[in-house]
Amino acid sequence: MxxxxxxxxxxxxxxxxxxxxxxxxxxxxxxxxxxxxxxxxxxxxxxxxxxxxxxxxxxxxxxxxxxxxxxxxxxxxxxxxxxxxxxxxxxxxxxxxxxxxxIKVPNIPADDVPVGDASANVILREWGSPPKFDFEPRDHIDLGDMLGMLDMELGAKVAGSGFSLLAGDGARMSRALIAMMLDIHRESGFLEIAPPFLANRQAMTGTAQIPKLEGDMYHFPEEDLFLIPTAEVPITNLHAGEMLREENLPIYYAGYTANFRREAGSYGADTRGLLRVHQFDKVELVKFSHPDKSWEEHESLLAQAEKVLQALELHYRVVLLATGDMSFASAKVYDIELWAPGEGRWLEVSSCSNFLDFQSRRANIRFRPESGGQVQFVHTLNASGVALPRLLVAIWESYQTARGTVQIPRALRPYMHGQEEISPRL
RNA sequence: GGAGAGGUGGCCGAGCGGCUGAAGGCAACUGCCUGCUAAGCAGUUGGGCGGGUUACCGUCCCCCGGGUUCGAAUCCCGGCCUCUCCGCCA
The missing domain is CATH 1.10.287.40 (Serine-tRNA synthetase, tRNA binding domain)
Incomplete structure (x- = not known):
């Protein structure tokens, strides 16, 4: 608040x-x-x-x-x-x-955030270049089907529409990507966290999913627990109610979790394949920062998420969100969007936010300055680093060949026992 | 799921109806002392809210929420969490 x-x-x-x-x-x-x-x-x-x-x-x-x-x-x-x-x-x-x-008042956008709806978003830069094909590129649904990597019908069979099922090399690649991303972040000083996938009402309120987004979450009334929509919730709340030591700031965490979103009311948009599903994997980055340093930390957090995409040699762009497109709790947000040649469009795979003291005020996360003086709230930040389903989409579509196979990005091969390509199973 | 023990300040830990925002210790800070370090001596050090231009004043906070009482950290009820034992289980 x-x-x-x-x-x-x-x-x-x-x-x-x-x-x-x-x-x-x-x-x-x-x-x-x-x-x-x-x-x-x-x-x-x-x-x-x-x-x-x-x-x-x-x-x-x-x-x-x-x-x-x-x-x-x-x-x-x-x-x-x-x-x-x-x-x-x-x-x-x-x-x-x-x-x-x-608690219903949103965070105040930073001064350098453009005012307006999504059309006022600013594309800051592009990295890499779009892959070129001398054939008509297939989309991830075709590739997933042809290579036995994705079956939406089976997902629907066991859980309902909007639940995906990865199989074979699709599932393996997903697992390899999680391991690769966590390693990249660990090397940059992030402590790996494997948190609960459920969180209580207090935690959800602390990071401001409640009250605004309560209806978007899966809820268990017996225990008043929610399936997490992002690892931001359990990880940010690790320090709820705590008095941190100034000398320990900044604190960096990276965690893999599954994420669950009801996506109520979003039917009709992005409904095909992996673009918008009720359950997806994601590696999340969370920072607790000294209030004087959070804008620097925001920039370096963005760079951290970009490392993953650079390692994978994917074409992406960075977008500064306008006031009307950013989340309730954030003061400034960068989105990272991957180019998906089969879809012919950009896909959001990371949202990199500075919340200033908005969340720490709710969750009561503070520190006592060593120089004396008033107790202060820390600043919290987070970024996806990055979300799996759309990353898979971009990889499959970008690395596809005329033969209908998918090449495995070089950086990922060590995580897949040296495998270089995904071919149809015989 | 059954039985017991416990949750107190930045940390450890006493208190078990009023003089307790809370002994004692640790940690930190400030003086003195010391060739440096360490030790020693003296002192200071919680948070929220409200009021006042400041020094300051008031109130609330001993896991959370109710209750008893003129008065509760202390008694009663409910909840959450931790630990030990038994059962069950990936």
Missing amino acids: IDINIIRENPELVKSACANKNEPDVVDEILTADAERRALQAEGDELRHRQKELSSQVGAAFAGGDRELAEKLKAEAKALSDSVKALEEKQREAETRWSALL
């Missing part, structure tokens, strides 16, 4: 952030609730103060042996205690109203 002081001091800034992110504007409601909450607190503090004084007088009177006085004071204190309870009830309600509103 954002700092209430920003709303108090600069409501217009917050209002325009809501407008630019297409979020409902509750700023005025918050200001009203805030004033109400503060008034009730002042009143309650005063009442409690008097109650404490009285009640210590009761104790003193009993200790002094003056029973009569003690009983008299006690009766007074009882009356005061009742009014404190009544007021606390009102205070709790006001507090609840206030925080329920505050």
Whole structure:
């Protein structure tokens, strides 16, 4: 969540952030609730103060042996205690109203983020060049079928539409890619994490999937647990409620998980093959940064995700998202998109975000500056490094041959026992 | 799933109805001392919220949520988590 002081001091800034992110504007409601909450607190503090004084007088009177006085004071204190309870009830309600509103305010986009919808996104650069074919390139569905790597019908058979099933060298390549990516990140100082694939409500709220995206997640009501839509949730929440040591910052984590998204309401878009599925694998990068360093960390995080694609020699581009296209919790987002020649389009495989203190405020992740002074919130960042299904799509489509085979990228071959090519199984 | 033990500050750990935001220790910081290091001596050091221009004042916080009481870290109820034993199981 954002700092209430920003709303108090600069409501217009917050209002325009809501407008630019297409979020409902509750700023005025918050200001009203805030004033109400503060008034009730002042009143309650005063009442409690008097109650404490009285009640210590009761104790003193009993200790002094003056029973009569003690009983008299006690009766007074009882009356005061009742009014404190009544007021606390009102205070709790006001507090609840206030925080329920505050949690709906999106993060404020950074100054250098373009304002507008997706059409205002800025393509920053392209890396590599699109593969050239002297034949009509096939798409990943054909290749997956021909080479026995992908079967959407079998996925649907066991789980339903939108669940993929990889087989043979498709499954092997997926596994090899995960290992390769984790190695690349480990060499750059990221600590590998294998977290739970489920998370509780508090964790989901900490990283801001709740309240906005609650309906997009698979939920188990018995335990109030959610299947994670991204490893960002369990990994960022590793340090929830903690006071970190400044000398340990920045902290880098890399984790592989499966990810689960209901994708409710997205039927009709990207429904074919691996482009948008309910369950997919991903390697995720998460950073906890000193607030003074998070913009540098954001750039190096982007570079880290790019390392994977460069190692695989894939054609990609980096896009700076406009306000209307970025997520609720982020202040600035780069997307990395891979070129998929069979689809003839760019596919998002990574989203690289700086959340500043938006998540750490919710999850209460702080540090105490060594120079003394106020406890501060750390900054959190994350990036996919990278998402598997679309990476497979881009590899298959980019590395296909006229013979209908798929070459294995050189960097990946050690992870596949030296295999160079995927051919139809006989 | 059954039985027991426990969850206290940055960390360890005492307290088990009022004088406790919390002993003691560790750690950190500041002085003194010391040729450096170490040790020693003295002192300082939690967080949230609210109020005041500052020094400051008030309130809340001893896993979480309720309750009893004039008053709760301390008593009662519910939940979560950790540990030990038994059962079951990839």
